[in-house]
Amino acid sequence: MTKHELVVIGGGPAGLAAALAAWEQGVRDILILERDKEAGGILNQCIHNGFGLHRFKEELTGPEYAGRFIDLVKQTDIRIRTDTMVLDLTADRILHTVSPQHGYEAIQAGAVILAMGCRERTRGAISIPGARCSGIFTAGAAQRFLNIEGYMVGKRVVILGSGDIGLIMARRMTLEGAKVLACVELMPYSGGLNRNIVQCLHDFDIPLYLSHTVTDIRGRDRLEQVVVSEVDERRNPIPGTEMVFDCDTLLLSVGLLPENELSRQAGIEIDPRTNGPVVWENRETSIPGVFACGNVLHVHDLVDYVSAESESAGAAAAAYLQGIRAEGEEVRLIPGSGVGYTVPQHFHRGVENVEIFFRVRNIYHNAAIRVTDGEKQIARFKREHMAPGEMENVRIPKVLLDRIAGNTLTVEIEEAAQ
Amino acid sequence: MDYDVIIIGCGVIGADCAYELAKYALRVGILEASNDVANGTTKANSAIVHAGYDPLPGTKMARLNVRGSAMMGELCRKLDVPYRNNGSLVVSLSEEDDETLRELYARGAANGVPGLRLLTGDEALALEPNLSPGVRGALLAPSAGIVNPWELCLALAETAVRNGAELHLSAPVTAIGRIENGWMLCTPKGRFTARYVVNAAGTRADQIAGMVGDRSFAIKPTKGEYYLLDKSEGSRVDRVIFQCPSKAGKGVLVTPTVHGNLLVGPDATPTEPENTANTAAGMAFVKASAQRSVPGINFRDNIRNFAGVRANSDHEDFIIEESAVAPGFFHAAGIRSPGLSAAPAIGPEVLDLLRQAGLELNAKAEYTDSRRRIRFHELSEEEKNEMIRKDPRWGRVICRCETVTEGEIVEALHTPIPPVSVNGVKRRVGAGMGRCQGGFCGPRVQEIIARELGLDPTEVLMDWEGTWVLCGETKGGAKA
Numbered sequence: 001m002t003k004h005e006l007v008v009i010g011g012g013p014a015g016l017a018a019a020l021a022a023w024e025q026g027v028r029d030i031l032i033l034e035r036d037k038e039a040g041g042i043l044n045q046c047i048h049n050g051f052g053l054h055r056f057k058e059e060l061t062g063p064e065y066a067g068r069f070i071d072l073v074k075q076t077d078i079r080i081r082t083d084t085m086v087l088d089l090t091a092d093r094i095l096h097t098v099s100p101q102h103g104y105e106a107i108q109a110g111a112v113i114l115a116m117g118c119r120e121r122t123r124g125a126i127s128i129p130g131a132r133c134s135g136i137f138t139a140g141a142a143q144r145f146l147n148i149e150g151y152m153v154g155k156r157v158v159i160l161g162s163g164d165i166g167l168i169m170a171r172r173m174t175l176e177g178a179k180v181l182a183c184v185e186l187m188p189y190s191g192g193l194n195r196n197i198v199q200c201l202h203d204f205d206i207p208l209y210l211s212h213t214v215t216d217i218r219g220r221d222r223l224e225q226v227v228v229s230e231v232d233e234r235r236n237p238i239p240g241t242e243m244v245f246d247c248d249t250l251l252l253s254v255g256l257l258p259e260n261e262l263s264r265q266a267g268i269e270i271d272p273r274t275n276g277p278v279v280w281e282n283r284e285t286s287i288p289g290v291f292a293c294g295n296v297l298h299v300h301d302l303v304d305y306v307s308a309e310s311e312s313a314g315a316a317a318a319a320y321l322q323g324i325r326a327e328g329e330e331v332r333l334i335p336g337s338g339v340g341y342t343v344p345q346h347f348h349r350g351v352e353n354v355e356i357f358f359r360v361r362n363i364y365h366n367a368a369i370r371v372t373d374g375e376k377q378i379a380r381f382k383r384e385h386m387a388p389g390e391m392e393n394v395r396i397p398k399v400l401l402d403r404i405a406g407n408t409l410t411v412e413i414e415e416a417a418q
Numbered sequence: 419m420d421y422d423v424i425i426i427g428c429g430v431i432g433a434d435c436a437y438e439l440a441k442y443a444l445r446v447g448i449l450e451a452s453n454d455v456a457n458g459t460t461k462a463n464s465a466i467v468h469a470g471y472d473p474l475p476g477t478k479m480a481r482l483n484v485r486g487s488a489m490m491g492e493l494c495r496k497l498d499v500p501y502r503n504n505g506s507l508v509v510s511l512s513e514e515d516d517e518t519l520r521e522l523y524a525r526g527a528a529n530g531v532p533g534l535r536l537l538t539g540d541e542a543l544a545l546e547p548n549l550s551p552g553v554r555g556a557l558l559a560p561s562a563g564i565v566n567p568w569e570l571c572l573a574l575a576e577t578a579v580r581n582g583a584e585l586h587l588s589a590p591v592t593a594i595g596r597i598e599n600g601w602m603l604c605t606p607k608g609r610f611t612a613r614y615v616v617n618a619a620g621t622r623a624d625q626i627a628g629m630v631g632d633r634s635f636a637i638k639p640t641k642g643e644y645y646l647l648d649k650s651e652g653s654r655v656d657r658v659i660f661q662c663p664s665k666a667g668k669g670v671l672v673t674p675t676v677h678g679n680l681l682v683g684p685d686a687t688p689t690e691p692e693n694t695a696n697t698a699a700g701m702a703f704v705k706a707s708a709q710r711s712v713p714g715i716n717f718r719d720n721i722r723n724f725a726g727v728r729a730n731s732d733h734e735d736f737i738i739e740e741s742a743v744a745p746g747f748f749h750a751a752g753i754r755s756p757g758l759s760a761a762p763a764i765g766p767e768v769l770d771l772l773r774q775a776g777l778e779l780n781a782k783a784e785y786t787d788s789r790r791r792i793r794f795h796e797l798s799e800e801e802k803n804e805m806i807r808k809d810p811r812w813g814r815v816i817c818r819c820e821t822v823t824e825g826e827i828v829e830a831l832h833t834p835i836p837p838v839s840v841n842g843v844k845r846r847v848g849a850g851m852g853r854c855q856g857g858f859c860g861p862r863v864q865e866i867i868a869r870e871l872g873l874d875p876t877e878v879l880m881d882w883e884g885t886w887v888l889c890g891e892t893k894g895g896a897k898a
Contacts, residue, residue, distance in 0.1 A: 035818060085815035087795075098823075100810035104802040122855040124646070124722035131695040132724060134880035134887055138857045145861055150896035151875060151888040176892050215698065221884025237698075248889075261819075261853075264650075 003108045005029035005321055007095055009086050009262065010115035012041020014294020016069040017307040018113045021314030023076045027321055030078040031107070033097060035085045039073075040066035041117055042140070043303065045147045048168055050195070054304035065303060089266040091287055111289045111317040114263055114277065115310065118295040120165070121255040128160075130217025133224075139165040139253040143172070152176055154249025158226050159183045160214050162190035162197070164301070164389075166253025171200035173251075180206045181245050184228050186213045186235055189363050191255075191389045193301060213237060214250065223248050256299045266290065273341035274298040281347035281354050282316035282326050283309065291317050298343045298357070301391045305357075326351070331404060336372075336412030338362060340388070349404070355395045356411060360386045366416040369394055373404045386413070419600055421447040421584075423772065424612035426591050426603070426626055429460040430571040430758060431750050432618035434765035436578035436585075439772075441787075443780045446583040447610055448575070449603060451590035451622070452882050454842045455835060456571035458620045460758075461845065462694060462726025463642070464684065465567050465675055466658055468756040469506060469559035471526025471534065478736045480529040482760035482767060487561055489762035497573035497789045499566055500676035506562035506658035507542060509711050510555045515662035519557045522662075526559070533560040548654050550713050562658055566676045567758050568845045572835065573789050574765075579834040581785055586610070587838075588883060591619075594629040600746065601630075614777060616748045616768055620729045621691035623737075623751035630744035635737050635752060639691045640728045642684025643700035645708075648719040648853045651680040654712060661711050670707040672715065677820075677851065682708045682715065684726065694725045721853050730754040738767055740775060748772065792829070793847075795821040816866070817859040819852020824866060831870040838871070840864055841881040864888075 006027050008015045011034030019030050038044065043051070046062025053059060056068070073080065084099035095107045120138040135154060137145075142153045143165065155178050159166045162185040170180045183201055188211045190197055201208050209228060215237045216227035230241035258276040260268075269278045269286035276297040277285040283293050293313035294306045316326075328348030333356060335342050340359045347354045356371075364386040371379040371394065378401075381394050394411070423439055425432045428450035439446045452458070467490050473479035494501035510516050519536060526534045535558045542556035543549055579585050589605040596602075600613040619626040624637040647654075652674050661669025668686060675681050683704045705717055731737060731752030741747040750768050753760070773779055794802065794812060805825060806813035812825030830837060830846040837843045840850065840863050849863050850856030856863070864887065868875040875896070876888045 035815065083814055085818060085821075087815075087821060098802065098806070098813050098815060100806065100813035103806040103813055104799050106799075119854045120857050122721065122857060124720050124855055125718075127645075127696075127701055127720060127723050129696045129698045129701065129723075134885035141857045141860055145888065146892055148897070149861055149865070149875070150892050150894060152890050152892055153887065154889055217695070220692070221882065222886055 001094070001106045001108050004031045005110040006031070006113065006317055007107060007109035008032045008113040008115055009089070009095070010034065010041065010117055010294070010296070011039035011080050011082065012115060012117050012294065013043055013066060013069065013303050013306050014117065014296070014310040015113065015115035016066070016073055017310035018115055018293055018314035018317070019078050020069065020072055020076070021311040022318040023078055025315050025318030027318045028077065032078060032080045033084045033086055033095070034080060034082045037082055039070055039080050039082065045144050046168070047147045048172070051303050054302065055307055086262060089262045091267050093289055111291065111320050113313055113317055114285070114290065114292040114296050115294050116259045116262065116296045118256040118258045118299055120252070121257055123252060126254055128214055128217060131219050133217070133219035133222055135219065135223030135248050136217065136250045136252065139163070139169045139251045142251050143169055146172060146176065152178065154178060156181060156247040157249040157251060158214070158228070158245050158247045159251045159253060161185065161253035161255070162192050162208060163253040163255060164192040164196050166251060167192045167196040167200040169251055169253070170206050171204060174204050174206070180204070181247055182206070182228065183208045184212045184214060185210050186231060187211070189387060193389055194387070215242065217250065223250055226250055256295065258296045258299065260296060263292070271341065271345055273335065274343065276343070278345045279343065280326060281344045281351055283313035283344070284316060284320070284326065289320055298341065301389065305391060330407065332408045334408050334410040336410040338364070338413030339411050342411055351398070351401070353395055353397045354401060355393055357391055357393045358411060359388055359391055360413055361388060363387050364413055364415060368414040370412050370414045371396060372410045372412070374406050378403060378409065380414070419613055420610045421445045421612040422777065423447070423614045423616060424449060424601070424603060424610055425616045425618055427618040427620055428455040428571070428575055428585065429458050429618065429620050430456065430567060430574070430761045431620070431753050431764055432616070433571045433574035433578065434761045435616050435618060435750060435768045436583045437574040438765035438769045440578040440581040440583045441781060441785055443782050446578065447612060448578070448583060448585045449589045449591055449605055449610065450585065450587050453588045453838050453879070454845070454882070455575045455585070456568035456845065457882060459726055459729055460571045461568045462724050463567060463728070463758060464671060464673065465564055465681065466671070466673060466759070467501070467563040467565050468759040469526065469534070469562040470529050470531045470756070470759070471522045471557070471559060472756065473529065475525060475528035477734070478738055479756065479760065482736065482763040483756045484530050486760040486763035490563065490565060490759070493762050494565060494570065496787060497577060498791050499570045499573045501563060501565045502676055503561070503563040504657050504674065505558060505560045506660060507546060508557040508660040508662060509542060509549060509553050510662055511550065511552055511710060512554070512664070514664055516555060518662040518664065519555055522557050531559060531561065534558065546655055546657060546659065548712055548714050549659065550711055564658065564673060564676050565758070570761070572846065576834050577787065577789055581782065585835060591626060591629070594626070614746050614748065614772055614775065616750055618750045620753070621727050623729060623749065624731070627741065627749060627751070630741060630747050632741045632743050632747070634742060636732045637691070637752065638730045638732060639689050640730045641687050641689040641693060641700070641725050642728060643696055643704055643725045644681060644683030644723065645701070645704060645717065645720050646722045646724065647680040647682065647715070647717070648721050649678045651716055651719045652678040654680050654715055659711055661707070670704050672708050672712045677848065680715070689727060691727060694727060696723045696725050700725070721855060728754055736760070738764065738771070740771060746775065792826065794823045794826055816862050817849035817852065819854050820848045822847050822849040827863065827866050828870055831867065836871070837867070839879040839881045839885070840867065840887065843867060
């Protein structure tokens with residue numbers, strides 16, 4: 001069995017940033033395992049710009065953003081093994097891998113960073129009724145066909161879901177000469193970034209139908225029509241509101257799911273809210289020495305935050321390898337009213353400070369984020385605007401953390417008085 | 419004459435007829451309307467090998483079901499088809515159901531079903547802890563099982579072709595004429611003549627019969643809708659769980675699949691031959707019904723819905739006979755459930771009819787009655803390395819959900835019946851069958867098909883004719 005100090009599963013933005021941070025902290029034997037032909041992950045097909053505003057204070061395309069990290073990795077002795085699939089991960093950090101160059105190989109890792117990213121929810125996940133014709137793609141698969149392979153997937157398009165990939169693809173398909181007839185969103189608000197609604201839909205006069213969904217798919221061979229209906233407050237289609245669109249393509253942008261099959265195999269505890277591992281403040285999972293970061297942990301809105309999170313996971317893995325253990329009594333974070341989840345899910349009492357990431361469950365104006373210890377308010381942060389499409393975070397400094405008496409801390413939204 | 423026997427339709431029934439006929443020194447032709455085998459009822463059903471207590475004693479269905487079920491294990495072993503003899507339970511949830519169980523038990527005994535046992539509710543729950551706590555009793559049928567139906571069909575057809583049968587794909591029969599001592603069949607792929615014809619055209623079998631003036635039966639296509647859940651739900655039950663047929667309907671089944679997923683369905687609604695659309699009502703019915711017997715199913719882990727169309731007919735029994743108005747023209751039609759279970763016995767049954775009609779059967783000296791397919795994920799560590807050393811493409815995982823390598827895909831593309839579509843590859847090697855439903859591997863499979871078959875990527879279909887995927891290059895053009 002081969003041995004490596006640190007093995008990073010995934011060579012996308014999370015894996016690259018985590019490996020670099022570990023390198024900077026002195027780890028010298030780092031191996032990144034990437035299943036695709038090149039490092040960079042999903043950024044390679046995100047040829048639009050808007051990446052890196054926070055990180056580099058400039059607008060980069062996805063490949064450019066990934067390229068900056070790949071260049072940095074090349075200046076180190078970090079090894080990237082592409083075309084390599086991890087088939088199994090065990091609780092004692094043995095990775096079973098396969099690749100054309102190295103065949104089937106077991107690797108013992110001193111520490112592991114999970115950075116496998118996420119996958120798209122499919123037609124099956126939401127059980128859209130209708131014909132089983134061709135012409136129905138997840139937005140990301142269509143994006144790969146256009147941006148990596150160079151092929152068009154259709155000419156007249158309806159998009160279900162207003163997640164960011166769907167919005168980006170609305171613009172991309174339009175620029176390639178397709179007619180995007182509508183973007184249809186089940187919820188009364190968009191799941192994507194506001195800037196994408198403006199730049200990808202409004203700027204191209206593509207209508208966005210909120211509180212609508214696809215209720216039928218028609219076509220014997222290739223897609224011919226989709227039927228769109230309005231939904232009520234309980235998200236059930238309202239009979240009589242049907243609109244029929246003649247189209248040959250339906251793109252689905254109906255959510256992302258962290259890819260945690262390996263984590264589950266290893267026995268890592270998974271949070272049903274995030275579908276990602278339950279982690280401590282240093283992104284260590286329930287298995288010591290195994291860390292998680294990026295979209296495998298929770299689905300992020302901006303890659304800049306993925307990089308930041310992954311750097312802290314990388315640094316923590318380095319500390320672990322140097323024998324430093326995070327210690328202290330457990331304090332659990334509870335997502336309260338209006339909060340979908342928190343990352344981390346728990347932290348050690350006595351840490352320097354804790355940055356809590358989460359998503360809200362609704363649109364809020366002039367609301368506040370309250371952090372409470374039982375009845376006692378620990379901190380309160382005002383926000384002008386919050387939406388489920390955008391990740392929120394608050395930082396609780398040590399001076400406030402030291403005031404916590406109980407074993408839980410609740411994060412909740414305090415709505416503005418009517 | 420081009421052929422001694424032409425079989426119309428290459429679903430599992432046509433394929434089994436071809437498999438049996440290819441054992442003899444005969445010229446055998448198969449005409450399939452679709453661009454692939456197993457592309458109708460065979461690919462979309464419950465994938466169950468029924469024990470045989472359902473059909474009424476004395477029917478062809480009863481006899482062929484019990485015989486087919488008994489043959490299935492050995493056949494699948496010979497042809498390397500995934501099959502598991504996991505047994506089945508019919509559960510009782512009411513007093514009326516208790517009565518039904520006793521009837522089924524008696525019927526099963528009359529049909530010669532081996533090993534049937536009536537269980538108490540507690541005994542049933544001990545075997546299947548995720549059954550509804552309200553289960554009052556169950557009929558255990560140890561001989562029941564699950565199978566991969568499209569791979570069974572493919573294996574039968576492939577073996578027939580390896581042994582000399584000729585398969586014509588995309589060759590729907592449009593007209594049939596009587597000629598001296600036989601028949602002439604017209605298709606877009608040309609005209610074919612044969613002494614005997616076997617009509618195994620599934621949901622179109624009555625239309626084929628009509629072409630020789632035989633209107634003795636009508637197909638009543640009946641749609642059934644399904645949920646296919648992720649492997650995370652695959653161990654929810656170990657056996658096939660049936661509900662009792664009752665006044666409220668036939669009930670839906672819950673079963674593991676040979677791939678380790680969980681399959682839930684079907685309902686039954688009249689439809690047209692190729693209407694495989696899912697409906698909100700059908701899916702809602704299946705979901706609600708299944709929870710009566712297995713309440714804990716996590717439908718959030720659904721990865722795909724599909725619908726299959728059963729080739730039911732206006733006859734109560736299978737229609738396996740020589741046409742009364744067209745001598746030399748045989749039907750293997752109206753093969754409703756348990757048609758898949760009976761399939762291994764239907765080929766021999768048709769063979770017998772042909773022999774009685776005067777077809778001479780001389781066994782071939784050379785006949786290969788076996789098939790092997792390498793499934794990468796089933797290999798040992800050493801075997802995996804051996805494969806990768808010989809051909810590095812066996813080390814490149816294309817479908818990450820089902821761990822399917824490029825080597826397997828390339829191999830499938832060079833078999834006697836090569837796939838011509840993305841779903842054709844899926845049916846042969848499982849790429850795209852998993853939880854991401856081809857979201858990641860679809861484009862790469864498309865690329866491999868195009869490369870191996872010398873096609874332009876825009877020519878590669880999703881499945882049957884007309885299911886195009888790509889419509890041209892982008893403004894920047896395809897990569898070199």
